[in-house]
Amino acid sequence: MIRKCNEHGYFRGEVCPECNTKGRHVLGDRYEERLGKFVSGALRHFPNATGLEMDKKGWVNLDQFCNILKQKYKWATKESLISLVESDIKNRYEIDGGYLRACYGHSVDVELDHCECDLPYLYYGVSQEEADMILENGIKPVHQRYVHLSTSYGKANDAAQVHTDNPIIIKIDVDVARENGMSFMSATDEIVLAKQVPSEYLSIANFG
Template identity: 55%
Template sequence: MIRKCNEHGCFRGEVCPCCDSNGDFILDDDREDRLGRFISGALRHFPEKLELPMYIDGWVSINALAVAAAKKYKWPKKYHIYALVESDEKGRYEIAGGKIRARYGHSIDVILNYPLYDGEFAYYGVSPEEVDIILEQGIRPVKQKYLHLSTTLEKAIEVATVHTENPSIFKIDVKTAIDDGLNVMVVNNDILLTDEIPAEYILEIYE
């Protein structure tokens, strides 16, 4: 559920986490889920199916997205999109200058332009069965435009356990990779994006 606190903006749940206000109703759970799935698909996977013009860096007009959403479900308004983005704790989307884009998760061909990461290490989790081939071939994206790395070991474990029960986690020398010319971008506190990580930058494995 999405509600809006007059003082602290949109939030998910029954009460504002900042002041315990109930706020004003925006979307119920079902419509929040449906609109979220629609926006994810539109901005990450199939804008062309919706005849949604997209810039090469992933931006689309928020007005055009609102029109496309209303054609699909009838009820969405532009303020519903703003509320969904503002209340999203994972920071999956960004809005600027009347445009919106997904920060990560694209399967379509986009060229994102986030700053280079200034940390030393990154982490990436896989199933134990994948370890040997990655040590030989490096880490490459699967079904996505960019490879998604985690900034912490804890986050890498959290992400990997969605796909495998006992993940193996690679520690990656991102600083050296960037010094050698690899483009490793920071999206938010948890996620980095890059084209690939050659095996030479893998430092150790946590199992």
């Protein structure tokens, strides 16, 4: 569920993680799940099907989105949408003024403009069966606009374990790739986006 603390804003769970107060109820679990699925689909995969006008950088008008949302779910409010965005620990969405967008995960054709990542290395987890193919052919998006890279070995391992029990972690030499004109965008503190990563920048990572 989503609640709001008067001092620390929106949070998920029973009590505010900052001050341990209960706060005001905003959205129950069932409604949170339904709203989250719609927001993800509309902002990442099918904006046109919902009637949204999305610009090239993935932004949609917040008020237009709320109007469309209200037509689909009578219980949905602008606050419920904002609470979903601001309480999301994965930082999947962002609001800037009167506009809203997904930060990553797009299958629609967008050109995101996040800040450039300044880390020297990034990581990408794959199954043992995929490792040799990736090292030979590079990392390319399959169902998404960008490949999603992790900022640490541990985060890459966690992400890969959703799909495989014993992932192989590949290290990307970002410094060298950047010198050769590649761009790596920081979508969140944990996720970095690239259009693709050629094989010459890849190697098997040692733990840590």
